Amino acid sequence: MNELTTALWERRPQQATRIVDAHAHAGPYSVFFIPDPDPAGMIAVMDRCGVAHAMLSSHLAIQLDAAKGNAATAGIVDRAPDRFTGYLTVNPWQDPIAELDRWGGDPRFGGVKLHPDLHDYPLTGARYAPVWEYAELTGRPVLTHTYSGSPYNDLPAVEEVAGRYPRATILAGHSGVTPLGIDESIEVAERHERVILEVCGSYNTGADIARMVRRLGSHRVVYGSDFPFIDLRMSLGRILFSDLTDNDRAAVLGGTITALLGRTGA
Amino acid sequence: MSEGRPVLIDADVMLGRHPRRDVGGGTVTELLAAMDRVGVAEAVVGSMTSWLHDPERGNRELLGLLAGQPRLSPCWVMLPDTCGENGGAAAFAASAVEAGVVAVRAFPRDHGYDLDGLDAAAVLDAVESVRLPLLVDAGQTTWPAVEALTRAHPGLRIVVSGVGYRMLRQISGVLERTGLVSVGLADLSSHRGLEWLAARFGAGRLVFGTGAPYRDPAEAVTRLLWSELGEREVAAVGAGNLRRLLTREAEAA
Numbered sequence: 001m002n003e004l005t006t007a008l009w010e011r012r013p014q015q016a017t018r019i020v021d022a023h024a025h026a027g028p029y030s031v032f033f034i035p036d037p038d039p040a041g042m043i044a045v046m047d048r049c050g051v052a053h054a055m056l057s058s059h060l061a062i063q064l065d066a067a068k069g070n071a072a073t074a075g076i077v078d079r080a081p082d083r084f085t086g087y088l089t090v091n092p093w094q095d096p097i098a099e100l101d102r103w104g105g106d107p108r109f110g111g112v113k114l115h116p117d118l119h120d121y122p123l124t125g126a127r128y129a130p131v132w133e134y135a136e137l138t139g140r141p142v143l144t145h146t147y148s149g150s151p152y153n154d155l156p157a158v159e160e161v162a163g164r165y166p167r168a169t170i171l172a173g174h175s176g177v178t179p180l181g182i183d184e185s186i187e188v189a190e191r192h193e194r195v196i197l198e199v200c201g202s203y204n205t206g207a208d209i210a211r212m213v214r215r216l217g218s219h220r221v222v223y224g225s226d227f228p229f230i231d232l233r234m235s236l237g238r239i240l241f242s243d244l245t246d247n248d249r250a251a252v253l254g255g256t257i258t259a260l261l262g263r264t265g266a
Numbered sequence: 267m268s269e270g271r272p273v274l275i276d277a278d279v280m281l282g283r284h285p286r287r288d289v290g291g292g293t294v295t296e297l298l299a300a301m302d303r304v305g306v307a308e309a310v311v312g313s314m315t316s317w318l319h320d321p322e323r324g325n326r327e328l329l330g331l332l333a334g335q336p337r338l339s340p341c342w343v344m345l346p347d348t349c350g351e352n353g354g355a356a357a358f359a360a361s362a363v364e365a366g367v368v369a370v371r372a373f374p375r376d377h378g379y380d381l382d383g384l385d386a387a388a389v390l391d392a393v394e395s396v397r398l399p400l401l402v403d404a405g406q407t408t409w410p411a412v413e414a415l416t417r418a419h420p421g422l423r424i425v426v427s428g429v430g431y432r433m434l435r436q437i438s439g440v441l442e443r444t445g446l447v448s449v450g451l452a453d454l455s456s457h458r459g460l461e462w463l464a465a466r467f468g469a470g471r472l473v474f475g476t477g478a479p480y481r482d483p484a485e486a487v488t489r490l491l492w493s494e495l496g497e498r499e500v501a502a503v504g505a506g507n508l509r510r511l512l513t514r515e516a517e518a519a
Contacts, residue, residue, distance in 0.1 A: 008491050009271055009305065011500075032432040035462035045458065049492045179287040202430065202453065203287075205482035228457035230431050237488025241304050 002249065004240045013050035020254035021046075021054035021232065023143060023173055023200050023224025024084075026076055029059045037228045039076050043083055045232050052254070054084055054227075055143075057113040061089035070103050077108040085261070087113035087143055092127035100134050110261050111171070114144040116152035123157040124164075132161060135168035139264040143171040143198065143224075148181025155184035162192035169194045169260060171222065174201035175212070182208050186215050193220075196260070199252075200224040200235040206242030209252065213244055218251035219259070272497075273505040274487065275308045276301070277369070277401065278427050278452045278475025281331060282314025282324075289479035294331055294338070300478055301337070304487045308337045310401075310508070312371050316343035321377070322351060329365050339512075341369040341401065344393065345377060346385040359392035368512045371401040374411075381407045382414035390415065394422040397514040401450070403428035409436040416444040423511050424448070425473050431455040434462070441467045448507065451486040452477030460503075461494045469499035473507050 001009070003016035028037050035041070037059070046054065056076065061069020066089050073086040086109040090096045103109050112131055116123045123144055135142045146153050155176050162170055175185040175197045182204065189195040189212075197212050197220060212221045223239055225232040239252055282292040290296050292314060301309060311332060316324025325342040332338045342362050345351045352358035362370065370393050374381040381402065393400060402412070404426050412426055427450025429437060434456050440447055441463070452475040454460055464472060474490060476483035490504060 008488060011272075011491055011497075032456075033434040033438075034456065035434070035458045037457065041458060044494070048494055202455070203481075206484055207482070230455045231457045231459065231489060233489045233492050234453075234455045234485045236492075237484040237486075238482045240488060241482075241484035 002240075002246060004249070007050065008240060013048060015050055017250045018053075018254045018258070019049075019051045019223065019236070020257050021051055021225050021227070022171065022222040022257040023198050023226050024054040024056035025059050025062065025226070025229055026056050027059040027072065029063060029229065034228050039080060039084070042228055043080065045227065046083065049233060049236060051232065051236070053082070055087055055110060055257070056084055057087040057089045062113065062115045062118055066091040066094040066099050070099060074103070074106065074108045081108070085110040087111050089113045089115075090128070090131050091119050092121040092125060093119060096127060096130050100130055104134055104138070110264070111141040111143060114142060116157075117145055117147060117150055121152060123153045124160050132165040132168050136165055139169065141169040141171050141196070141260055141264075143173050145173045146176050146181065146185065147174065148176040148178045148184055155181060155188050158185075158195060159188045159192065162188065162195050166192070166194065169196065171196050171198045173198050173224065174226075175199055175204065177201045178203055182212075186212055189216050189220055196256070197221050198224040199239070200226040200230065202230070204235065204238060206238040209239055210243045213248050213252065218244070218248035219256050221252045222257045223253045271305070272491065272500050274306045274474055274490070275310070275505040275508050276306045276476050276478070276483065277310045277425060277473050277508050278450055279309040279311045279478050280314050280317065280480070281311055281328065284314060284480055285318065287480060292479065294335060297479070298337065300483060304483045306476070306483060306487070307505070308339070310341050310369050310512075311338045312341040312343060317373055317376065321345050339368040340366065341371050342367045344370045344372050344386075344389050346379045347389055348385045352389060355388035355392040358389060359396045359398070362398060363396050363514075367398065369399045369401050373406050374402070375406045380411065382411040382418065387418060390419050390422060394419045397421070399423040399425060399511045401425050401427065404430070404433060409433075409440050412447060413440050413444060416447060422446065425450050425475075425511070427452045427454075427475050428477060429454055431457070431459070434459055437463070438466065441471055447471070448473045448511070450475040451490060451503070452481055453485070454489070455485075458494075460489060464495055464499060464503075469495060469502045470507055472503045473511065474504045
């Protein structure tokens, strides 16, 4: 057992590793019921497990209204700056340049969130061009939803933007989700050094994560949970028990994303 | 297993290879190693062959694979008896009991029948009469079908697993209106959903399971142990509730 699984079996929060969740949201979501979706309920779960920090975009921002939702994200960070950093959500149909202008230099935000599947718009589309230019200019990471086989954000689309904007750091959210998508995401990341794999989703496993680390190194793999969309503990458990060295596990759980953000001054 | 640690009995495990993801060889040895890796003590085990190829063959082979494995108990896959594949509904249930089978699993979507339809009714009657619990994944049926099943077979204990994170509205309605439907922990992944269900319906309605090897068993282990449930609730969800379900004697009223 490692120190984290020891804490788990003793049913106490872990304190061995600074865990940073690189993929979180906040607030209600109309498609299904979420108990306690607000930041207080999220912090309670973080404290239960020993998760120090989470990077989030509000559900309001990704689902309905980027402007109001980004303001909501900023408000959440204001109220708990030690626990949360924001992703600035860009909806390609809702004035991307205005959102980047308003929030792009705001220290409450550490990166950009894209969700092409929700917005029925391809990751490779021209409306996203200001995002990639911003990412190349600032070094701030862009977390995009990915899903193997999607017409909007499958792995070939990630590869295309990574080739077009080689200085942009892209967090491939969910690493393609499916077993095939996970394979494809590893292959894309092998060809593009600024593609980082984020590991939350419904089908990932600890064995997949260990394989990502073997192929790419732990500096290219980051923990995310997607909470409160999905419970934070699902993705966390896979990493806790995965066949990783303590150093690699610590990097995936927080070291890698912290280093990425530090590099940008976010 | 260290003294004082919660005991975990997995209601939701399969042996065998999977055709659409690398789950290893699916052997007993691999299963036991995976259980040891995450601290699962015992498991109720089904067969990929029963699910994805030939239920009769898979059920038969499973008994051989689990012979002499005290930590592993067999779970058979049922079919409707409309084509005579079970050898008769009553004979299927009696054979299961005689062979030491502890639960029956249904795959109505993948095996092409309606769980609450007339075709499956005789087998479900027989399963109910010998007091074997029925296990089914949410993706294999519908919540209205599960509810209809409770009316047609009022003594049947049903565990629905693989509910994901989008189903609390449906789950809540069915748990409210029924008494013998439980929810499995394999991919019970709504944010704080485990705690919400336990607070609303009692921890007695929740049954530990992992969905291994298709799912990583570390998910359900971590979800339960780092839950906000108390020690007694964790003990019930981790093992006690399933043990009760596997007890075939009727409980005193």
